[in-house]
Amino acid sequence: MAHDLSREDLKRNELGEAVEAGMSFAETHLRLMLGIVVGVVATAVVVWAAWAWRSSRIEAASEALGAAQRVAAGEIVASGAKPDDARNPTFASARERDEKAGALFTAIVEAHGDSGPALASRLRLAEMAFATGDRAAARQHYERVVAAGDDSALAATASLGLAALDRAEGHAAELITRLQNDLANGRGPLPADVLLAELARTQEVAGQPADARTTWRRLVDEHPQSAWTAEARERLAATDAGTR
Known part of the structure; x- marks a missing residue:
């Protein structure tokens, strides 16, 4: 009968239940861990396959x-x-x-x-x-x-x-506004020296020689190492010669 169980019997039952619970926990979590590992591996395979596919397409496009x-x-x-x-x-x-x-x-x-x-x-x-x-x-x-x-x-x-x-x-006026905004806000794909060169060229086309000269001068002063500085100096020299 249950109330006649000795202390040793109780300990054995408790130990058995603990071992059984531990084995059940281990088995359940082993399945979970294996599932996680398999999931990670599967994800890695998918990512690698996508990368390989994209790389092969880029390579094919580059060859073409x-x-x-x-x-x-x-x-x-x-x-x-x-x-x-x-x-x-x-x-x-x-x-x-x-x-x-x-x-x-x-x-x-x-x-x-x-x-x-x-x-x-x-x-x-x-x-x-x-x-x-x-x-x-x-x-x-x-x-x-x-x-x-x-x-x-x-x-x-x-x-x-x-x-x-x-x-x-014939959209020089609109272009001037856009270039000036890009310069002021520092946005867009063009660096400042290129924006200045484009602005000066556009001001010349728009019939604004004084503004163009100011912009060329700004390019020389602010970006002396720019690839566009030589053109800026040539334009400034040409306008100087024209005013003599």
């Missing part, structure tokens, strides 16, 4: 961009053109070369979204469109690169393209 660049730089020859030569394509006419290069750049854009190679392809398409007078297409490509590229060199190049478009299309 290289091929398109070689076509775009292909030499025009009088005879014996080899447009399908993978290493050194040559063409019978610039039109033939540009059409093939444009198709290759477009294919990269369509297949690779806003990856670096695709954005670089958009820049080339914008340049080609600008050169042929299709300013709407050029603007579309430039704006997409700026929107996707943040503060990258690609976005900076696209911003310069948009500035050139604005000047060519």
Whole structure:
């Protein structure tokens, strides 16, 4: 009977229950730990697979961009053109070369979204469109690169393209305001010295020579080591000669 159990019996029962509870706890938590480990490994495999897939796509896009660049730089020859030569394509006419290069750049854009190679392809398409007078297409490509590229060199190049478009299309006044705001707020992909050079050029186009001179002078004074300083000094010297 239960009330006749000795102290030793109680201890044995307590020990047995404790051991059983411990084994149950260990078994349950072992399953849990194994589940966690398996889950972590599975997650790592998925992450690695995604990284490998993305890397392979970027590599493929980069290779395609290289091929398109070689076509775009292909030499025009009088005879014996080899447009399908993978290493050194040559063409019978610039039109033939540009059409093939444009198709290759477009294919990269369509297949690779806003990856670096695709954005670089958009820049080339914008340049080609600008050169042929299709300013709407050029603007579309430039704006997409700026929107996707943040503060990258690609976005900076696209911003310069948009500035050139604005000047060519008679939007100098609006461009001046935007450049001045970017300078004041320190925003956008273009560094201050480039903004000053673009502002001075635009002020010249807008018929504001005095403002342009002030901006060129500011560029020389504030950014003496800039790559644009030589141009600034030339412009200042030219205006000095013109006022004598």
